[in-house]
Amino acid sequence: MAEVEIPSTSPDNRKMAGKEEIIDELKRQGYDIEVFEHPEVFTVETMMPYVGHLPGVHTKNFFLKDKKKKGLWLMTVKHDREVNLGKISKEVGAPGGLRFADESIMLDKIGVGQGCVTPIALYNDKNKDVKFILDSDIINGGHERMYCHPMVNSATIGIKPEDFKSFIESTGHSPILLNF
Known part of the structure; x- marks a missing residue:
């Protein structure tokens, strides 16, 4: 798969955070994170051999739109x-x-391309255009850590679930918790 060029600014000319900026922000906010580098992965199945041994809950993410084109949704x-x-x-x-949203919409709204979707990218959704659906077990399941990409699919970060929830809320997003 070809590498996707991620624009450095959104239509309102603000810079989108990338991997280093998001890791710095998480640390600045005082969260205990772990970063694991690995080859690029485009599916959960290809990611698990690199991080499946880590204790906690691993995630998959979907960037969606509703059929009436009235809303955008990120689901973890x-x-x-x-x-x-x-x-x-x-x-x-x-x-x-x-339905699945086009990659161009992901790049525009949350600054990540296909294969890199992550709830951490809500940090880039300054206009709060994206609603966030979260598997309630990620927060309430007693997991040591939850794992997701830090804006790129060549690394995975581990963060405590309560810190993850706090970070998401600091972006102005309130998760819609669903039981799967």
Whole structure:
């Protein structure tokens, strides 16, 4: 797969945070994070050989739009969850159901491309255009850490679930917790 050029600014000319900026921000806010470098991965299946041994919950992420084009959604679930977009659409009230959003929209709204979707990218959603759906087990399951990409798919970060929730809330996003 070809490398995606991520624009350095959004339409309102603000700089989008990348890997180093997001790691610095997490540390600045006092969160205890671990960073694990690995080859680029584009699926959960190809990622797990590199990080599957780490204690905690591993995630997979989806960037979605509703069919009526009225809303954008980022969804984070445990890596091994079956996802039924029709059922989830009804639970969150997405007009017309949820569909995968185009990569150009991801780049514009959260500053990441295909294969790099991460809830940490909500940091770049300064206008709060994206709603966040979160598997409740990630926060409430008693996990030591939760793992996701830090804006790139060549690394994984581990963060305590309570710190992750605090970070997401610091971006102005309130997770919609769903039981899967």
